[in-house]
Amino acid sequence: NAGVMQNPRHLVRRRGQEARLRCSPMKGHSHVYWYRQLPEEGLKFMVYLQKENIIDESGMPKERFSAEFPKEGPSILRIQQVVRGDSAAYFCASSPYTGGAGGDTQYFGPGTRLTVL
Amino acid sequence: GESVGLHLPTLSVQEGDNSIINCAYSNSASDYFIWYKQESGKGPQFIIDIRSNMDKRQGQRVTVLLNKTVKHLSLQIAATQPGDSAVYFCAETNTGNQFYFGTGTSLTVIP
Numbered sequence: 001n002a003g004v005m006q007n008p009r010h011l012v013r014r015r016g017q018e019a020r021l022r023c024s025p026m027k028g029h030s031h032v033y034w035y036r037q038l039p040e041e042g043l044k045f046m047v048y049l050q051k052e053n054i055i056d057e058s059g060m061p062k063e064r065f066s067a068e069f070p071k072e073g074p075s076i077l078r079i080q081q082v083v084r085g086d087s088a089a090y091f092c093a094s095s096p097y098t099g100g101a102g103g104d105t106q107y108f109g110p111g112t113r114l115t116v117l
Numbered sequence: 118g119e120s121v122g123l124h125l126p127t128l129s130v131q132e133g134d135n136s137i138i139n140c141a142y143s144n145s146a147s148d149y150f151i152w153y154k155q156e157s158g159k160g161p162q163f164i165i166d167i168r169s170n171m172d173k174r175q176g177q178r179v180t181v182l183l184n185k186t187v188k189h190l191s192l193q194i195a196a197t198q199p200g201d202s203a204v205y206f207c208a209e210t211n212t213g214n215q216f217y218f219g220t221g222t223s224l225t226v227i228p
Contacts, residue, residue: 042206042218056215091160106216108160
């Protein structure tokens with residue numbers, strides 16, 4: 001049973017370009033979460049999606065960032081007109097829906113390390 | 118906003134000793150907690166979880182203790198091994214939508 005997959009693992013962009021990060025959740029998981037991690041820091045929540053729906057995007061910057069989780073295919077985190085401050089590791093996590101109070105275990109992918117030159 | 122912090126940013130232990138990593142959280146409404154292990158260049162790996170209706174849960178060589186009175190969480194690793202060297206994060210949630218992560222404790226196991 002494959003885990004959460006992310007690609008690319010490393011992405012280099014010049015300022016002003018667009019970055020597209022992909023995440024395929026674990027089989028049977030319908031919930032996807034995106035987090036950002038700066039060096040020597042913990043993970044910061046960005047957005048929570050279910051298929052075709054954004055449930056919570058309270059952690060995502062209002063400008064330049066967007067996310068989707070289409071009916072078919074991976075979840076995409078898109079960063080337009082990247083700036084140097086966007087350089088970070090971006091992690092995707094997925095979880096099943098078990099209805100457990102307080103949430104379900106989130107399983108993480110290996111991350112995409114974005115470097116903006 | 119939420120605040121999840123750790124008492125010690127680094128911890129060094131001798132191989133074979135027990136390790137204790139601590140975590141404080143600020144939201145008394147949080148009802149689900151997870152400990153993650155993150156090795157260099159990798160994503161966080163689930164270790165163990167606990168819900169707020171429990172105060173202790175054991176796994177293989179790991180135990181998580183939850184003290185809701187003082188909003189404190191700890192991870193105990195028995196017979197620490199070199200492969201346990203990593204950064205450990207606690208994460209908490211009360212909505213299930215997003216987890217709040219602490220800064221992390223870097224554990225170094227000395228052979």
